[in-house]
Amino acid sequence: MNTTTVRHPEDGGSIFGHRPGLFVLFFTEMWERFSYYGMRVLLVVFLVDVAFGDTPWERADALALYGIYTGLVYFTPMIGGILADRLLGYRRAVVLGALIMTAGHAAMAFETSGLFYTGLGLLIVGNGLFKPNISSIVGQLYADDTERKDGAYTIFYMGINAGAFLGILLCSYYGESEAYGYGYGFGLAGIFMFIGLIQFWFAQDIFGDIGLSPRQARELEDSKTSRTETVAVEPEGFTVDASLEPLSTGEDMTPSVGGEGDGKRAVTWGMIGLAIAAVFYYLISTFTDPQANLLQTVSREFMPPIILGSVVGFVGWIVSDKSLKKVERDRVWSIIVFSFFIIFFWWAFEQAGGSMTIFALDYTERSLTGEGAMWFRLANTGITVIPVMVLTWVLFKLFSITFKNYSVSNMVLGLAFIIIWLLIGNMLYEQFTEEAPEVPAGWFQIFNSLFIICFAPAFAKLWEKKISFLRRGPVKFALGLTLLGLGFAILAIGSLSIPDGAKTASVSMFWLIAAYLFHTLGELCISPVGLSYVSKLAPVRLVGLMFGVFFVANFIANFAAGLTGSYIDPIAEEIGLSGFFAIFAAVPITAAIIFVAISGWMKKMMHGIE
Structure with a gap:
C-alpha cells in the first residue's frame, strides 16, 4: 500500500479551480482589511469633528497623526516577518496580530484619549504581525503550484479590496451618523476583526503543515523521520513511504547581505x-x-x-x-530607483485618507434632495448589494466543501455575513426614508476598491498584449504617476470656485469621484509592477532585504502624505485649495517625466530584465 504525506487536507474539492484553504485566507484578510480601512476612514473625520468630546482638533494635528500612524503601519511588517520566520511561525503571527488588532479597535470604540492612543499603538503592532504573514501562507499554499500562484494572489487581492469596500462603506455610514456615532464605527471594525480571528483559528488545520513555527516544524520532521524508520523495518509486504521527505525545519533562511x-x-x-x-x-x-x-x-x-x-x-x-557583482549591484540600484519614485506615487495617493477626506467633509456637497437624492439611493444600492451577493455566493461555495470538517469556522463566517446583510439593509432603509440623505465623507473612498474590481481584469489583459513600450517597467511607472497627477488636476479644477482660505464650500461630488477613478487607474499601473520587479531584479540571497527596501518606501510615502497634508490650511490661504491640489498633480507628473528621461539608463542597469 502506497501512502502520501498530506500537506493540504482539503484537496478533495476546489473553488474556481483553487484550494478551499485559499478562501479561508481570502475571508480572513477581507475582515482584517474591513477593520483597517473602516477605522482609517474615520480617523481624520473623528479628530476634526468631535475628537474626545472636548475641542475638535486642528486639521494640521489630525493629518500629522494620520501620517505617523499610516507610516508606522508599513514599518512594523518588516519586524513581524522576521518574528514569524524565526520564532512564531506564520499561523501564530496571524492569530496574535489579529488578537492585538481586535483589542486596539475595542480601545478606540470608547472615544477617550488614553484608550484612543493605546488603540492606535496596538493596531500598529498587530498589523505588523498579521499583514506580511498571511500573504506568506498564500505563497506556501502554492509553493509547488507556481502556474496557479498568480491567480491565487489575484483572488487574495480581491479579498483585500472587498474588505476595504465594506469597511469604508459601513464604518463611515454608522460612524458619521448622528444616530449612532464614531464609537459604533470603531466598534464595527473591532467586531469584524475578531470574526476574522475566530474564523481563521477554527479552520487553520486546512493548511496542513503550512505556517507552523520553526519548533513545530522540527518536531513534525522528527516524528515523520521516526515513522519512516519504523516502517522501514516492518516485515515484507509493507511499503516505506518514499514521499515522507523532510519538511522545512524553520531553519533561518532570511537572506543576508553576508560577507x-x-x-x-x-x-x-x-x-x-x-x-x-x-x-x-x-x-x-x-x-x-x-x-x-x-x-x-x-x-x-x-x-x-x-x-x-x-x-x-x-x-x-x-x-x-x-x-555584490557588477550586474547584481546595478540591479540593486535599479530597485532603489524604483523605490524612490514609488514614494511620489503613494505620497500623493495616500491623501485619500487625509486631505481628500477633508475635501469631502468640508468642501463637497453631501446633502442631497429631489432627483439627486434618488440617484444616490439607487446607485448606492447597486454598488452595495451586487458585490455582497457575489461574496455570499463564494461563501456558499466554501461551505459546500468545508462545512463538514470546519463547521465552527463556517458558522462564524455565516454569522458575519448575516450581520453584514442586516447592516446594509438598515443603511439602505434609512437612506431611502430620509428626505435629504447626507452622504458620509468617507463614502467616496469606496470608489478606489470598486474601480479596482471593475478595471483590474482589463489591465491584466492589457499587460498581456505584446505592446513593446508597455512591457518596460519605467514606462508603466511613469504612466501610473501621470494618471495619478491627472486625478489631482481634476480636483484642482473642481476647487477653483473655492475662495482662498475658505473653511467650507459645496462643490459637486463629481470631482472627487473622477479623481478616484484616475487614481485607481494609476494604481493599476504601479501595483502589478513594483513588487514584481523587486523579485526579478534582486539577487536571490537579497530578495527579502530588497522587499524590505520597498516597504520602507511605502513607510516614507505614508508618513510624508500626512506631513504634507498637515499644511493644507496655510497653503490654501496662500494659493487656494486649487493650488494645494495642483501641487499633488505637478509633482507626480514631473516625476513621471524624469523617470521616462532616465528609462534608457534604467534599462542598462536592469541588464536584460524587462
Whole structure:
C-alpha cells in the first residue's frame, strides 16, 4: 500500500479551480482589511469633528497623526516577518496580530484619549504581525503550484479590496451618523476583526503543515523521520513511504547581505546616517515654529531626519557589500530607483485618507434632495448589494466543501455575513426614508476598491498584449504617476470656485469621484509592477532585504502624505485649495517625466530584465 504525506487536507474539492484553504485566507484578510480601512476612514473625520468630546482638533494635528500612524503601519511588517520566520511561525503571527488588532479597535470604540492612543499603538503592532504573514501562507499554499500562484494572489487581492469596500462603506455610514456615532464605527471594525480571528483559528488545520513555527516544524520532521524508520523495518509486504521527505525545519533562511566585515560596514553606515540625521534636524528645527505642539513637533522636526538618516545608512550598507557583482549591484540600484519614485506615487495617493477626506467633509456637497437624492439611493444600492451577493455566493461555495470538517469556522463566517446583510439593509432603509440623505465623507473612498474590481481584469489583459513600450517597467511607472497627477488636476479644477482660505464650500461630488477613478487607474499601473520587479531584479540571497527596501518606501510615502497634508490650511490661504491640489498633480507628473528621461539608463542597469 502506497501512502502520501498530506500537506493540504482539503484537496478533495476546489473553488474556481483553487484550494478551499485559499478562501479561508481570502475571508480572513477581507475582515482584517474591513477593520483597517473602516477605522482609517474615520480617523481624520473623528479628530476634526468631535475628537474626545472636548475641542475638535486642528486639521494640521489630525493629518500629522494620520501620517505617523499610516507610516508606522508599513514599518512594523518588516519586524513581524522576521518574528514569524524565526520564532512564531506564520499561523501564530496571524492569530496574535489579529488578537492585538481586535483589542486596539475595542480601545478606540470608547472615544477617550488614553484608550484612543493605546488603540492606535496596538493596531500598529498587530498589523505588523498579521499583514506580511498571511500573504506568506498564500505563497506556501502554492509553493509547488507556481502556474496557479498568480491567480491565487489575484483572488487574495480581491479579498483585500472587498474588505476595504465594506469597511469604508459601513464604518463611515454608522460612524458619521448622528444616530449612532464614531464609537459604533470603531466598534464595527473591532467586531469584524475578531470574526476574522475566530474564523481563521477554527479552520487553520486546512493548511496542513503550512505556517507552523520553526519548533513545530522540527518536531513534525522528527516524528515523520521516526515513522519512516519504523516502517522501514516492518516485515515484507509493507511499503516505506518514499514521499515522507523532510519538511522545512524553520531553519533561518532570511537572506543576508553576508560577507566578511558586515558588522563593521553596518557601524560605519549607521554613524553616517546618524550624522546626516543630526545635521538635517538642526536645519529643520531652525526654521520650524517653536510654538508647535508635541504632535506637530514629532511629525515635522524629529521624523524626517530620522527617516533620512536611516534610509541613507540602510542603502549605503546594502550597496557597499563587496560580495555584490557588477550586474547584481546595478540591479540593486535599479530597485532603489524604483523605490524612490514609488514614494511620489503613494505620497500623493495616500491623501485619500487625509486631505481628500477633508475635501469631502468640508468642501463637497453631501446633502442631497429631489432627483439627486434618488440617484444616490439607487446607485448606492447597486454598488452595495451586487458585490455582497457575489461574496455570499463564494461563501456558499466554501461551505459546500468545508462545512463538514470546519463547521465552527463556517458558522462564524455565516454569522458575519448575516450581520453584514442586516447592516446594509438598515443603511439602505434609512437612506431611502430620509428626505435629504447626507452622504458620509468617507463614502467616496469606496470608489478606489470598486474601480479596482471593475478595471483590474482589463489591465491584466492589457499587460498581456505584446505592446513593446508597455512591457518596460519605467514606462508603466511613469504612466501610473501621470494618471495619478491627472486625478489631482481634476480636483484642482473642481476647487477653483473655492475662495482662498475658505473653511467650507459645496462643490459637486463629481470631482472627487473622477479623481478616484484616475487614481485607481494609476494604481493599476504601479501595483502589478513594483513588487514584481523587486523579485526579478534582486539577487536571490537579497530578495527579502530588497522587499524590505520597498516597504520602507511605502513607510516614507505614508508618513510624508500626512506631513504634507498637515499644511493644507496655510497653503490654501496662500494659493487656494486649487493650488494645494495642483501641487499633488505637478509633482507626480514631473516625476513621471524624469523617470521616462532616465528609462534608457534604467534599462542598462536592469541588464536584460524587462
